[in-house]
Amino acid sequence: MLTNFLMTDAGGGRGVPGADRCAPITIDQLARHVNMSVELRGWVYGRRSGGGIVFLLLRDGAGICQCVSEAADDDLFETARHVPQESSVIVQGTVRRDPRAPGGYELRLSRLVVIHAAEEYPIARKRHGIDFLLRHRHLWLRSPRQSILMRIRHTLVAAVRDFFNRRGFILVDTPILSPGAAEGSATLFRVDYFGEEVYLAQTGQLYLEAACMALGKVYCFGPTFRAEKSKTRRHLTEFWMVEPELAFADLEQVMALAEELVKHLVDRVLDRHAADLEFLGRKPETLSSVQGPFARISYTEAVDILHSGRLAAETEQFLAARRAQLADRIRQLDEIEARIKGMQAGRRRDALVAEAIGLRAEIRRLEEEVRNLPVHLQQARRFAWGEDLGGDEETLLSRHFDRPVFITHYPRKCRAFYMKADPGDPRLVLNFDLLAPEGYGEIVGGSQREDDLSRLVERMQEEKMNLAPYQWYLDLRRYGSVTHGGFGLGIERFLSWLCGLDHVREAIAFPRMLGRINP
Ligand code: 4AD
Numbered sequence: 001m002l003t004n005f006l007m008t009d010a011g012g013g014r015g016v017p018g019a020d021r022c023a024p025i026t027i028d029q030l031a032r033h034v035n036m037s038v039e040l041r042g043w044v045y046g047r048r049s050g051g052g053i054v055f056l057l058l059r060d061g062a063g064i065c066q067c068v069s070e071a072a073d074d075d076l077f078e079t080a081r082h083v084p085q086e087s088s089v090i091v092q093g094t095v096r097r098d099p100r101a102p103g104g105y106e107l108r109l110s111r112l113v114v115i116h117a118a119e120e121y122p123i124a125r126k127r128h129g130i131d132f133l134l135r136h137r138h139l140w141l142r143s144p145r146q147s148i149l150m151r152i153r154h155t156l157v158a159a160v161r162d163f164f165n166r167r168g169f170i171l172v173d174t175p176i177l178s179p180g181a182a183e184g185s186a187t188l189f190r191v192d193y194f195g196e197e198v199y200l201a202q203t204g205q206l207y208l209e210a211a212c213m214a215l216g217k218v219y220c221f222g223p224t225f226r227a228e229k230s231k232t233r234r235h236l237t238e239f240w241m242v243e244p245e246l247a248f249a250d251l252e253q254v255m256a257l258a259e260e261l262v263k264h265l266v267d268r269v270l271d272r273h274a275a276d277l278e279f280l281g282r283k284p285e286t287l288s289s290v291q292g293p294f295a296r297i298s299y300t301e302a303v304d305i306l307h308s309g310r311l312a313a314e315t316e317q318f319l320a321a322r323r324a325q326l327a328d329r330i331r332q333l334d335e336i337e338a339r340i341k342g343m344q345a346g347r348r349r350d351a352l353v354a355e356a357i358g359l360r361a362e363i364r365r366l367e368e369e370v371r372n373l374p375v376h377l378q379q380a381r382r383f384a385w386g387e388d389l390g391g392d393e394e395t396l397l398s399r400h401f402d403r404p405v406f407i408t409h410y411p412r413k414c415r416a417f418y419m420k421a422d423p424g425d426p427r428l429v430l431n432f433d434l435l436a437p438e439g440y441g442e443i444v445g446g447s448q449r450e451d452d453l454s455r456l457v458e459r460m461q462e463e464k465m466n467l468a469p470y471q472w473y474l475d476l477r478r479y480g481s482v483t484h485g486g487f488g489l490g491i492e493r494f495l496s497w498l499c500g501l502d503h504v505r506e507a508i509a510f511p512r513m514l515g516r517i518n519p
């Protein structure tokens, strides 16, 4: 095994850490240092050697750089040939432009310092099951795909803050420990608060309503907790939600704000991450439908669509296309696997192995879709007015439209107590869900709030709620009540849609789900 702090210089080696140091840069800055001597610090991502040359792939969080050493460099060459994957290293060398290198630049090594020689790395570049990867999430995060997802998430979060800050919204941090439910008691996480039972916040909304009566336009952005007892691709038990709340605003104004926010976020990510999206296999054009006005339908219209022959025909057609695509991908994978068998190690084989991994993932996804679509369709046919739209119905509806769709005016019975009754039809509330296209389903949920004290109390009693912990909330309807409303956007759902992920678990660094709390 290599010792820590093993240093090797080309041509003899001066052997003192820090000697002859050039300024460290990051891999994304290579283009500005062509033909210059630079230092990079990072981890060994991979290596290939042969024919008296070794290519060391270095990753530093900003990118991947191919570092080259030739046999003539004796010591350096030997170190580069043996340094284990994921060892931490400092390298120096000259930057060369080379279209064959990943990123277009490579480093001709003059020095290699092994800071820590890694033990055998558990994640190989072969296919691992999702359970294995999630158990190794602390290491899996180092993969290029996962790093890119975290970078896009970072951009998304910054864009959310910019959006509200530039429009004069005031950030108000709402509490995480709360005495009551706001989104139904079924998904509460209980916490022992010095002997009293309290709960982790399911939303900051109720507190935000108080804050908006003080400040006008406010938002909160924090972790949110729901004890979701089912495993779906859309549910985490801990997720991040941004929630704005506006005084003197009705449902229309709240929806207009949601549409503007979604467009802003998509634009920002397309602007900064087009190449990253391509890397993830997501065509940026797919997101361009977001530019036009979003579709709008009422819940009742949505139910009619679910029962329509058109939706059934369209879904059958889509299913047939998916089946054909699946057969095609399976054929492609068979071909590639046959070719890999007879090949020697090297760049071309690596490329085929990577392609096979991508194909297998796509096949899994298609198989699941082909399995699920008939179930969705059956559920849609059985759907009765008055029920809440679930995953099955949302998937079909969100495919039916080629752009995001607002569904408004849900039945009062299936929605939260705080939503304002529709003055035109008291069976309904003034609310909306915004569904992302391509089967992604709900990404934003919002409403106008009940601002009439007696109607709110009546509604809470109907839900058999204990009013005592909500007296402060009712006060907001006693002292200068106004028309107001807001919404919540879930960051992980949004990111999943943007990046075309199969599941929200990849959209957060350390996902929390039913049965998963480690690492
Ligand atoms: O529709 P929800 O439950 O709305 C609220 O919490 C309101 N109080 C928001 C408001 O009006 N201020 O949740 C809002 C969004 C959903 O559209 C979804 O994007 C996300 O939060 N979300 C989840 N994301 C991941 N896992 C879960 N279990 C989620 N539950 C909701």
Ligand code: MG
Binding pocket: 433, 442, 444, 445
């Ligand atoms: Mg919702």
